[in-house]
Amino acid sequence: MAEKSKFVPGWYEERTPDGSYRSLLKWGDPEGIKHPNSGLVKLVMDEFGLDEARLSKASNLSLEKIEDTVPCKLHPEHLAALIKIVGAENVHTDTYERIKRSYGKGMLDALRLRRKLIENIADAVVAPRNTEDVRKIVAYANENHIPVYIFGGGSTVTRGMEATLGGSISLDMSRHMTKVVNFNEIDQTITVQAGMSGPSLEHILNHAPKELGAKRKYTLGHFPQSFEYSSVGGWVVTRGAGQNSTYYGKIENLVIAQQYVTPIGTLQTCPQPAAATGPDFDQVMMGSEGSFGVLTEVTLRLSRLMPENRKKFSYMFKNWEDAMAASREVMQGEFGFPSVFRISDPEETDVMMHLYHIADSPADAILQKMGYKPMQKCLMLGFTDGELGFSINIDHKIRRICKQYGAFELTFAKVTEAWEKGRFTDPYMREDLMDFGVLIDTLECGVTWSQMPEVHKKVHAFIKQRPHTICMTHISHAYPQGANLYFIFIAKMDTIREYLDLQYGIIDAITKSGASISHHHGVGKQTAPWLEEQIGKQQMDVIRALKKHFDPRNIMNPGGTLGLDMSPAQANREWSKDLEG
Numbered sequence: 214m215a216e217k218s219k220f221v222p223g224w225y226e227e228r229t230p231d232g233s234y235r236s237l238l239k240w241g242d243p244e245g246i247k248h249p250n251s252g253l254v255k256l257v258m259d260e261f262g263l264d265e266a267r268l269s270k271a272s273n274l275s276l277e278k279i280e281d282t283v284p285c286k287l288h289p290e291h292l293a294a295l296i297k298i299v300g301a302e303n304v305h306t307d308t309y310e311r312i313k314r315s316y317g318k319g320m321l322d323a324l325r326l327r328r329k330l331i332e333n334i335a336d337a338v339v340a341p342r343n344t345e346d347v348r349k350i351v352a353y354a355n356e357n358h359i360p361v362y363i364f365g366g367g368s369t370v371t372r373g374m375e376a377t378l379g380g381s382i383s384l385d386m387s388r389h390m391t392k393v394v395n396f397n398e399i400d401q402t403i404t405v406q407a408g409m410s411g412p413s414l415e416h417i418l419n420h421a422p423k424e425l426g427a428k429r430k431y432t433l434g435h436f437p438q439s440f441e442y443s444s445v446g447g448w449v450v451t452r453g454a455g456q457n458s459t460y461y462g463k464i465e466n467l468v469i470a471q472q473y474v475t476p477i478g479t480l481q482t483c484p485q486p487a488a489a490t491g492p493d494f495d496q497v498m499m500g501s502e503g504s505f506g507v508l509t510e511v512t513l514r515l516s517r518l519m520p521e522n523r524k525k526f527s528y529m530f531k532n533w534e535d536a537m538a539a540s541r542e543v544m545q546g547e548f549g550f551p552s553v554f555r556i557s558d559p560e561e562t563d564v565m566m567h568l569y570h571i572a573d574s575p576a577d578a579i580l581q582k583m584g585y586k587p588m589q590k591c592l593m594l595g596f597t598d599g600e601l602g603f604s605i606n607i608d609h610k611i612r613r614i615c616k617q618y619g620a621f622e623l624t625f626a627k628v629t630e631a632w633e634k635g636r637f638t639d640p641y642m643r644e645d646l647m648d649f650g651v652l653i654d655t656l657e658c659g660v661t662w663s664q665m666p667e668v669h670k671k672v673h674a675f676i677k678q679r680p681h682t683i684c685m686t687h688i689s690h691a692y693p694q695g696a697n698l699y700f701i702f703i704a705k706m707d708t709i710r711e712y713l714d715l716q717y718g719i720i721d722a723i724t725k726s727g728a729s730i731s732h733h734h735g736v737g738k739q740t741a742p743w744l745e746e747q748i749g750k751q752q753m754d755v756i757r758a759l760k761k762h763f764d765p766r767n768i769m770n771p772g773g774t775l776g777l778d779m780s781p782a783q784a785n786r787e788w789s790k791d792l793e794g
Contacts (some may be wrong), residue, residue, distance in 0.1 A: 222268035224248045234275040238326040240640040248642035252567035275327050283308045286379045287336040295339050298349045303340040312489045314383040315376045318371035320654040324709050331471035335376040335383035342389045346508045348475045355476040358770050371737025377772025383601040387766030389548040390661040396425045400684045407446025430518040435459030446508045451735030452500040462550035465499050467513050475506030475763040480730030481537045503770035522601040524608035527594040527628040528620035536591035536664040541662045544693045548610045552598035554691050557562040569631050594629045653703045656719050658728035661695035668726040675722040697732035713788050742786045744776035
């Protein structure tokens with residue numbers, strides 16, 4: 214038998230067939246492939262007891278074509294009215310398009326599609342061409358009590374656009390509403406339609422002299438892992454964060470103004486960078502996840518693009534306690550913040566050592582002799598952005614702090630470069646692992662520095678009580694007062710119920726530990742049952758009052774989003790019996 218490190222599993226390597234179940238559950242480009250490398254394969258084989266025979270051929274690749282078998286429940290009169298507003302070419306009722314605009318990229322979505330389980334899909338997909346179309350559609354839907362769900366990029370992992378009520382429509386903002394509305398170089402802002410994709414916006418900004426007639430090149434600085442397949446509107450309504458948020462900020466720090474079409478009219482916030490005119494309605498509307506209305510336009514603040522000033526760094530700490538303490542010192546040092554700033558706990562560091570082929574290498578042996586032990590040592594990596602002197606100073610200060618906490622500098626090993634190379638493509642590995650029954654998923658939370666050790670300990674302990682379950686944790690967004698904790702679990706599972714038992718248990722553990730149930734993924738319908746417990750009845754009553762004000766007939770993203778109008782099963786944190794297999 215060949216050594217495990219030499220064995221190559223029977224990965225699926227063809228272009229994903231158009232119209233297939235796999236094309237919907239798959240991440241990204243139909244031709245996009247990134248197989249787990251030999252280091253990760255060895256880890257998975259050892260952890261889950263998978264031998265070469267079991268990894269030679271997958272039993273379910275979900276290549277079957279989705280047949281047009283789910284009837285549209287929307288009355289023909291309503292379809293005709295929608296066609297009159299946007300044109301027949303912008304209204305679709307075939308099953309495939311409806312699933313695509315209703316399912317996201319969460320693990321539950323993928324598990325259901327692998328089992329050919331189609332539920333909670335919109336009855337028609339409508340693509341508005343402009344804000345006026347959106348106004349007419351929302352007005353008609355409100356008058357006729359038609360539920361409206363909203364599709365941006367489709368990368369939600371919280372069941373954010375799932376159409377739980379029948380006779381509904383999904384507004385596809387990504388087809389036409391992708392344009393620049395205004396660019397103001399004096400104010401250093403850009404206004405775009407909500408359906409614009411991340412890569413399109415960043416391309417325009419990076420090439421602003423050519424694309425916008427600007428004097429300089431710019432960046433938004435917002436790069437979530439879903440960057441390539443997410444929309445600007447999706448970032449805003451979920452309060453998302455990019456991997457460079459420690460310097461640039463989360464999306465709520467980048468928004469200057471917004472325009473929403475609601476059932477009671479259009480809401481436009483002021484374009485000034487700050488005001489003292491009562492509660493901030495930009496903050497009120499961000500995070501509303503389509504429950505108050507449709508985001509149509511957003512104005513964003515920009516930063517100058519200066520990649521030539523970037524300084525990359527990576528360090529290895531002897532333990533998690535030193536890594537956390539050094540990270541806090543960096544964020545509280547009053548010298549500015551790095552851009553990307555990531556700290557991995559011992560288990561994630563061990564997995565990364567396999568991914569980067571450092572495990573069992575001569576370099577690893579040297580590290581061990583120096584006291585950086587397996588399942589104890591912790592990796593820090595990142596880079597700076599900004600003006601050259603600012604960038605150099607931050608890099609220098611981080612080096613000094615890390616040395617004080619006994620860290621070994623790894624910059625020579627190009628660890629940060631290896632992470633950068635895979636920062637947007639790692640999700641492609643999910644389908645390969647799922648082909649053989651190995652699931653990888655994430656849940657994340659926000660913590661203070663003082664909370665962090667206890668939250669990490671409790672949530673990690675809950676996940677590890679399940680036999681043969683890998684639990685990786687990292688900090689990827691940091692502040693002077695705290696950070697996020699991002700939990701990634703890998704497990705061998707045979708049923709959806711197994712998955713939901715673990716997922717619900719993790720959310721329970723996060724809640725009981727005192728952390729926030731989401732730092733940047735949003736709430737959707739997945740985390741909704743925990744929201745009122747998390748924020749309290751008084752705050753939840755304000756959300757209900759806003760919902761009643763903007764959407765008195767409850768047509769906007771109904772069915773449990775943000776903990777509103779949940780079914781008894783949702784409120785009791787139960788799942789459909791259809792999902793137990």
